[in-house]
Amino acid sequence: MDLSQFLANGGHGAQEEGLESIEIPGRIAVAAKGRFMLRALCRSFGGYSRITCAVTDQQGCLDYLAVEAGDPYQLLICTDYLESGSGFDLVRQARELHPNIHAVVLALGDSIPAECLDAPWLEAVVAEADFVDDQQPLQAAVMAVLGGHSYRSPSLRTGILPYLSCPRLTPREFEVLDLLASGLSDRQIAKRLVVSDETAHTYTKRLLQTLNVHNRLQAVLKGMRCGMVQI
16 A cells, blocks of 8 residues: 555644654655555655655665666664565565664564564564553654664663553444544544534544543554454
């Protein structure tokens, strides 16, 4: 799946985590498993003007990175699982081919493969568990790599995952969570459920409150960890 052209003409999205406050002079590449993860990570930057690669597969991302056109990519953010290929393999190849690019991996599996633990090309990894538990680990990872430092989120440093509380959802909340994981906006959810846009927004807000999370990305990731949803 390639959403690059959509993002180029898409203006601004709803902010997920505040990465738009970080100055990134070069272009940004995002590779993630599924449409929801891809769009959510892109929305973290607020504006899409610097994101010129938004794909769900390893080779597609490498193809974009190969076309610099005088404006090199400075940052790659990817998930460890992709629809085709591996995020860790993507980062390894990307940094071998483009030594000046920085990369952050969001580890949906909450771990780093043994063969990658001490790899010099692996700058920053954020565990899914830490992203659910904290609003800012992705921002911290990006700031670290742009400053020339490595980063591992807390559970990857300690080996201890944060406590996970899985609340009981109502049938409607399950339905909304599933629709969010499918990558639907509030307006699209409203059409699917045959309710007003305002009602759909209320449904989403209540779901976030029930899950005790701050945004949609955290909601879906917590839903995945609790076995409530898949992407």
